[in-house]
Amino acid sequence: MARTDDLYTLPQGLPVPRDDGACAHLTGMKLPSIALRATDGAMVDLSRFPGRTVVYCYPRTGRPDQPLLPGWNDIPGARGCTPQTVCYRDHYHELRELGVAALFGLSTQDTGYQQEVVERLHLPFQLLSDEHLALTHALKLPTFDIEGMTLIKRLTLIVSDGCIEHVFYPVFPSDADAPNIIRWLNEQTK
Numbered sequence: 001m002a003r004t005d006d007l008y009t010l011p012q013g014l015p016v017p018r019d020d021g022a023c024a025h026l027t028g029m030k031l032p033s034i035a036l037r038a039t040d041g042a043m044v045d046l047s048r049f050p051g052r053t054v055v056y057c058y059p060r061t062g063r064p065d066q067p068l069l070p071g072w073n074d075i076p077g078a079r080g081c082t083p084q085t086v087c088y089r090d091h092y093h094e095l096r097e098l099g100v101a102a103l104f105g106l107s108t109q110d111t112g113y114q115q116e117v118v119e120r121l122h123l124p125f126q127l128l129s130d131e132h133l134a135l136t137h138a139l140k141l142p143t144f145d146i147e148g149m150t151l152i153k154r155l156t157l158i159v160s161d162g163c164i165e166h167v168f169y170p171v172f173p174s175d176a177d178a179p180n181i182i183r184w185l186n187e188q189t190k
Contacts, residue, residue, distance in 0.1 A: 049162065055104050
């Protein structure tokens with residue numbers, strides 16, 4: 001069944017997520033050595049990346065041929081994974097020019113599901129699957145459950161040489177995430 005809403009645009013009136021302190025422990029934390037499958041088939045261990053890496057965590061991208069999950073728009077911060085990803089795609093080269101060595105999207109969706117997104121949106125970066133919740137549990141990332149799925153709440157990690165340098169949480173609206181990261185990176189060079 002095709003969707004009747006616009007997957008690429010955030011609707012008006014979405015509930016705003018509040019900072020519940022669920023990410024307060026992350027800044028300064030060393031990432032554990034956990035390999036995650038990327039959409040290109042590679043295994044990626046974020047703890048081993050040199051330089052600055054941006055990892056935006058999102059609940060779940062929708063598909064044009066699938067309806068929204070029941071109540072999805074009512075969950076604060078849930079809606080907007082596709083607009084967020086498109087915005088990162090559109091700002092990818094600017095992020096690289098600002099010294100970001102690697103950019104990844106991360107969700108608990110399986111790699112096959114994520115590969116459709118990479119192809120449909122023509123992403124110049126990889127998405128990582130934490131479908132077994134290994135990194136999510138190791139870092140104690142905030143999650144929520146819906147329709148039998150455990151999903152990561154929207155947040156963005158700035159990682160430098162395997163250590164979490166800064167956390168953006170909650171992220172709202174989702175399509176403001178990449179511009180906020182760019183603004184933060186510019187402030188770091190002043």
